[in-house]
Amino acid sequence: xTQPSQPARVRFAPSPTGRTHLGSxxxxxxxxxxxxxxxxxxxxxxxxxxxxxxVPGAEEELMESLRWLGLDWDxxxxxxxxxxxxxxxxxxxxxxxxxxxxxxxxQAYYCFCPTTKAEEAESxxxxxxxxxxxxxxxxxxxxxxxRRSSGEEHVIRFRMPFEGxxxxxxxxxxxxxxxxxxxDDYILVKSNGLPVYHLAVVIDDHLMEITHAIRTSEWLxxxxxxxxxxxxxxxxxxxxxxxxxxxxxxxKGKMSKRDSEALLEEGKxxxxxxxxxxxxxxxxxxxxxxxxxxxxxxxxxxxxxENLIEKFSLEKLSPAPAAINFSKLDHFNGLHIRELDxxxxxxxxKPYFEVAGYTVDDEDKLQQIAETLQVxxxxxxxxxxxxGFFFKDEIHPEPESLIGKKMTxxxxxxxxxxxxxxxxxxxxxxxxxxxxxxxxLAVELGLKAGHVFGFLRNAIxxxxxxxxxxxxxxxxxxxxxxxxxxNAIATLEKLTQND
RNA sequence: GCCCCCAUCGUCUAGUGGCCUAGGACAUAGCCCUCUCAAGGCUAAAACCGGGGUUCGAGUCCCCGUGGGGGCACCA
Numbered sequence: 001x002t003q004p005s006q007p008a009r010v011r012f013a014p015s016p017t018g019r020t021h022l023g024s025x026x027x028x029x030x031x032x033x034x035x036x037x038x039x040x041x042x043x044x045x046x047x048x049x050x051x052x053x054x055v056p057g058a059e060e061e062l063m064e065s066l067r068w069l070g071l072d073w074d075x076x077x078x079x080x081x082x083x084x085x086x087x088x089x090x091x092x093x094x095x096x097x098x099x100x101x102x103x104x105x106x107q108a109y110y111c112f113c114p115t116t117k118a119e120e121a122e123s124x125x126x127x128x129x130x131x132x133x134x135x136x137x138x139x140x141x142x143x144x145x146x147r148r149s150s151g152e153e154h155v156i157r158f159r160m161p162f163e164g165x166x167x168x169x170x171x172x173x174x175x176x177x178x179x180x181x182x183x184d185d186y187i188l189v190k191s192n193g194l195p196v197y198h199l200a201v202v203i204d205d206h207l208m209e210i211t212h213a214i215r216t217s218e219w220l221x222x223x224x225x226x227x228x229x230x231x232x233x234x235x236x237x238x239x240x241x242x243x244x245x246x247x248x249x250x251x252k253g254k255m256s257k258r259d260s261e262a263l264l265e266e267g268k269x270x271x272x273x274x275x276x277x278x279x280x281x282x283x284x285x286x287x288x289x290x291x292x293x294x295x296x297x298x299x300x301x302x303x304x305x306e307n308l309i310e311k312f313s314l315e316k317l318s319p320a321p322a323a324i325n326f327s328k329l330d331h332f333n334g335l336h337i338r339e340l341d342x343x344x345x346x347x348x349x350k351p352y353f354e355v356a357g358y359t360v361d362d363e364d365k366l367q368q369i370a371e372t373l374q375v376x377x378x379x380x381x382x383x384x385x386x387x388g389f390f391f392k393d394e395i396h397p398e399p400e401s402l403i404g405k406k407m408t409x410x411x412x413x414x415x416x417x418x419x420x421x422x423x424x425x426x427x428x429x430x431x432x433x434x435x436x437x438x439x440x441l442a443v444e445l446g447l448k449a450g451h452v453f454g455f456l457r458n459a460i461x462x463x464x465x466x467x468x469x470x471x472x473x474x475x476x477x478x479x480x481x482x483x484x485x486x487n488a489i490a491t492l493e494k495l496t497q498n499d
Numbered sequence: 500g501c502c503c504c505c506a507u508c509g510u511c512u513a514g515u516g517g518c519c520u521a522g523g524a525c526a527u528a529g530c531c532c533u534c535u536c537a538a539g540g541c542u543a544a545a546a547c548c549g550g551g552g553u554u555c556g557a558g559u560c561c562c563c564g565u566g567g568g569g570g571c572a573c574c575a
Contacts, residue, residue, distance in 0.1 A: 125500040221570040298513035453534035
């Protein structure tokens with residue numbers, strides 16, 4: 001469609017009104033990919049013209065999330081750049097200059113309506129167009145300026161033609177035509193002198209020389225207005241792309257605040273800032289996000305950020321709304337965990353053990369744990385529950401767990417004792433030296449190998465599932481293995497005495 | 500209500516008029532492997548919203564329905 005061969009200048013332009021969503025992450029990602037692929041610039045612009053909804057700290061969380069994902073920007077409020085400032089409230093005078101220009105050209109006007117009278121109707125259905133009843137529309141510029149200088153409150157509105165139509169173009173969706181009669185005289189500048197989105201986005205994108213504007217489909221309804229503003233200013237438009245929004249996991253509508261909260265209770269989240277704590281790799285989140293609404297071909301699904309930079313294309317975007325699928329995120333997380341260098345994985349799981357209260361002072365042991373956990377984790381936060389026992393000095397298995405299936409306490413005690421003797425007597429201890437003898441022991445006692453291994457698993461890990469028992473015992477070390485078996489024997493002795 | 504967008508398995512999707520008996524992935528089920536759990540391998544079930552056109556031929560193009568989504572603020 002319009003794959004750029006020239007360097008693309010793209011922007012991600014969020015408003016700091018709350019926590020950063022998955023959908024924003026994807027929009028940022030697509031912009032980033034286009035910039036990196038073409039050797040262009042990725043710009044972060046903060047759209048903070050709504051002072052009422054401003055949330056302190058939102059900007060910080062946003063930046064932190066983007067950096068966590070690996071999406072670094074070339075120009076932005078913190079790093080500066082040649083097209084600044086990058087925070088819209090700091091660009092107020094710029095917008096006012098162009099607004100005045102529109103007024104002098106007759107394409108906008110001062111509106112003194114005390115409140116939005118036309119829109120006061122109770123529902124959108126019965127609402128009348130503002131322009132049908134606004135007296136300000138017919139004021140001369142001199143009259144309007146006089147009222148302004150007397151301090152009368154006012155806004156600036158776009159003068160929308162009653163007749164005709166406008167066609168705007170989306171690179172993915174094609175042309176979109178709308179009758180002007182269905183549009184209205186939208187506010188461009190609020191009574192506090194700050195612009196609304198529609199004006200600011202046009203001016204900023206033009207001044208910042210944005211070549212491709214990727215934003216979600218929520219902007220489609222006001223897209224024609226933006227086209228009109230471009231025309232009024234006499235500027236060329238960037239290439240527009242409006243990917244569809246994300247739907248709730250059940251596919252019924254977009255995420256509401258209530259939905260987000262409900263999700264949190266299930267241990268899931270659509271807030272970028274939560275994914276790290278939930279044990280997800282940024283690599284996996286990127287891979288997953290990229291594929292909701294974009295695909296490469298009929299078979300390739302595993303992508304790193306580098307791959308995506310190389311393979312991404314606007315042509316393969318899908319215009320249809322898509323439901324969020326969390327189980328697929330788990331799948332990708334597993335894939336990326338397994339793809340990691342085990343030393344890297346060790347580094348990444350360490351904080352999760354520490355948060356769970358374990359002291360990790362043996363890096364060599366951590367490395368071995370990482371290796372055994374690598375194929376067993378969907379998310380990193382599972383590490384402590386799966387392998388916390390490695391860091392405990394003392395463990396206390398459930399007494400009943402030490403008794404084998406369909407076995408008595410006596411038989412289990414005998415088995416435990418024989419296992420202890422066998423392991424203690426081995427010249428050296430490893431899977432090679434211990435596996436077969438333990439199996440032979442099971443046969444000798446008329447048991448299954450599973451009885452022997454099951455006992456060891458419970459005695460050493462207190463868990464009914466664990467990494468393979470020989471790997472586990474190697475990491476724990478023979479000395480501690482024997483100690484734990486001894487404890488288990490003592491426990492079993494107590495059980496037999498009670499019988 | 501008005502305006503706009505969208506429409507292939509439960510979900511994400513491949514498909515750009517014949518390569519489609521519609522492919523892949525997640526999830527689900529079964530089997531194999533196996534000391535538990537995973538990972539891995541194999542298999543199964545599972546879709547072109549409906550109706551009209553256009554064409555020798557339609558999942559693919561057009562129209563109309565229907566369904567889903569979004570928007571209708573001095574929010575972005």
